[in-house]
Structure formats: C-alpha cells, structure tokens
Amino acid sequence: AQSVTQLDSHVSVSEGTPVLLRCNYSSSYSPSLFWYVQHPNKGLQLLLKYTSAATLVKGINGFEAEFKKSETSFHLTKPSAHMSDAAEYFCVVSDRGKLIFGQGTELSVKP
C-alpha cells in the first residue's frame, strides 16, 4: 500500500523567511503526489500536484515541491513566508483511485 510520512508535526518560521515542509513517500509504482492546505475552519485546498511530467512542481501562493525518486521525498518549499501561510499542510499520495493523506504539518508564522 502507498503511504506518506510527514517528518515534522509542527514547523515555526518568521515572516519573510523560507519554508520547508518535509514529506517522504512509500510507493510500489510511480506515484501521483499532492500537497493540500487546510486553514482553520476552512476546507482542504489543493496547493500542487505531481504526476511525473516534471520533477519540480509549482503551485499556488508561491509554493513549490520537488519530486526526488532517489530519496523518495516530495518536500514543500516557499522562499518567503507570509502570515497568511499559517495553516495545516498535508502531503498526499495516490493509491488505486483514492488519496492517502499524511498526518499533517502545522505551519506557524511569527511576525
């Protein structure tokens, strides 16, 4: 079965500094990978998607993620954090027609 592991349950950064949210995946075949964001009391929103077209994927709000097969990683980055980026972030892998979510990483942004 496919799975993802988010290596940090909580990340805290200062506004204007880079963001790195780490995710490792386990897959027996070439996976589709996603990052979703969930703001407090809001629905899940797709940030970006990887489906083997390009290893560096650009998403919304300045986020991007790089697929590294050799490291089985799909880390999410952003050059400069905004206060509005504070939310829960989920790394997600496809598995036979459905999506499997990681446990989530809570991102806090300090002024």
Add this chain to the structure above:
Amino acid sequence: DTGVSQNPRHKITKRGQNVTFRCDPISEHNRLYWYRQTLGQGPEFLTYFQNEAQLEKSRLLSDRFSAERPKGSFSTLEIQRTEQGDSAMYLCASSMPTGQGISPLHFGNGTRLTVT
C-alpha cells in the same frame, strides 16, 4: 458557487441514534469520496464511488457505516447506532478521472458530527 456541498454543517446526536449526511458533488465529476478527519489528524479514507458503483470501502470501516450514490449524483453516508468515537468531521470530495492517474479531489467544507 458550484463546489462540493455538504449538509448539514453540524450534527449533534445522542449515542445510539442513527445519522445521515448528504454530499452534492461538482456536477461534471463522476467520482465521489468520503473521508473522516479527527482533530490533529489527516483525513482518513472511508469509501468512494465511480458514478453509482461503490468501488472501494475501507477495511477499517465498521459495518455501522454505509454509503450510497443511487443515481450517480449526490451521495449519502449513514452511521447507525452512533458511538462517541464516531465524533469527527466527515468530508466529501469529488473528482473527474483523467488519463494521467488520479485527478485532484475537490473537497466540501464537511459535516461535523458530535456524539454525546
């Protein structure tokens, strides 16, 4: 707004009662998914449909849970004899399959269930 719609937004029920939730997907989407999310956890897969066919149901899902999508449009999720452990946010999502693996899921805002 033509996003995924879920009703009700909140449901409070007493232990042992039955509850039913409704999901209306995006109209052109033929896949519909149910997930459950508890505080501090990622969404957990429950079941999904392609049109009216239920293609997969989580092995972790109790027999008290049942879902239907009778005409391939809206779906209902019923929980019988609710237990306090059923308290969670129940999320519905829909998607349109593509030729390149799974397409992203579009989520509704969820139904929050509280079992007292």
